[in-house]
Structure formats: C-alpha cells, structure tokens
Amino acid sequence: MKKPILSVALCLLTAGAFASKQTELQLVSDDINYGDPTASFTTVGISRSGDATQLNGMLGLGNNIFQLDLGVADKKTSDGKIDYNYRGRYFHVTDGLGFSVDVLGDRNSTTALAGMIYKFQVTDNVMLFPMLSVGRTSSDETGKETFKSTIYQAGLYGMYAFDAGHWLYANPKTSYVQQSKEWVPQVEIGGGFMVSDAVSVGFKVDHTAESQFSRQDTVGWLQANYYF
Structure with missing residues (x-):
C-alpha cells in the first residue's frame, strides 16, 4: 500500500x-497502516457528506504529528452566515504511547481536549487503542444561554489492518459533561481501501447522542486521500 x-x-x-x-x-x-491513529505519515485528502465538504491534512515529522480538518456546509445558516467546522490536533507518539492536544468545533461551539492514547498490538492484524482526555467545551447558539463546562472523555479505537493495507475500525467513546452531570455517548465507524500505493478511498459514520449542548446527529462521509 x-x-x-x-x-x-x-x-x-x-x-x-x-x-x-x-x-x-x-x-x-x-x-505502516494508514488507519493506525499513532502512525506518522503525511497526507492530504477530501471528505464529502450529504451537505458538506471537508479538507483533511496531516503532517508527520517523526514522533510529532500535526492534523488539520476544515469543513464547509453547502448552505448558509438561517442568518446568512457560512456554516463551518474545524479540528486541529498536535500528537506526540513514543513507543506506542501518544499525547495530544485537540481543538475542534463549529460556528456555535468549541471544545479543547488534552489526553493520551496507547497502542496494544493484539495480533499482527488487530490493534486496540484506549484513549483518555480532559478539557473544556462551550456552546453559544442564537437565542440560548452560553453553555460552558469541563468534560472528561474516554474511548476505545479498535482496528483491523488487512495485509494488503486496507483497514476497518470502530471508535466508541463517551464524554462526561460536568456542568450538566450527564454522559454523552458517541461512536465512529469507518474504513479505508488502498487503490494504489499512495491513494486510498474510504468511509466513516459519526453518531452523537443528544445532550444539553449537542443535538442527536448521524453523519456519513466518503473520503479520498493521497499519501506522500
């Protein structure tokens, strides 16, 4: 691959x-399998859902990994503004243990997290990555009171790496929102197929449960990436 x-x-x-x-x-x-969240490599890509497009980039410099995702919806918001989402992440990996700083959000919300991830090589093809993070989230929608809270997030990324370089994964996680004293479950599933040594196509489905600061939402994406 x-x-x-x-x-x-x-x-x-x-x-x-x-x-x-x-x-x-x-x-x-x-x-290297490009579905491994602790692998260091460089890629550019594009993702498409039913109503939005996202540009994806990652720069791997040895143990230091930088990621940036920028998305724009097809339609503007009800007040005529561009609806967007973003995610920026710095990741440091040493002997299977990774530490990260993650900032993500959209026009109405921002979440910042710092945490760690560890790689367990169960078999040559099966890998597990437990994750634990802590941070802050805020949401400020028109007509609603600003919501701010500390959050604690735990998850598990499970991956099957095919010998030919393809991969499938599932990433269930849950966030405890201190302000509202509630657990918010999320799950992401997806995979990638190597169509050449340097190009993959793939998919992912994100689901977030409803909470005081998030709507219940399920979004499917198609993806294409080039590696160099």
Missing part, C-alpha cells in the same frame, strides 16, 4: 539484487 518502489533488472544478477532490495523496502513500508 505504500511508497512507490521502481526499477528494471538488466540481467539475472542485477535482477536478483533488485528483487532482494524490493522485498526489503516492501517490508519496511508494510510496517
């Missing part, structure tokens, strides 16, 4: 040497 490897053998000896090198490079590249 990975970076392109190319050459042409001119004779039996060089062909054998090239095949050996090809195998070595392929083994190195196979160590």
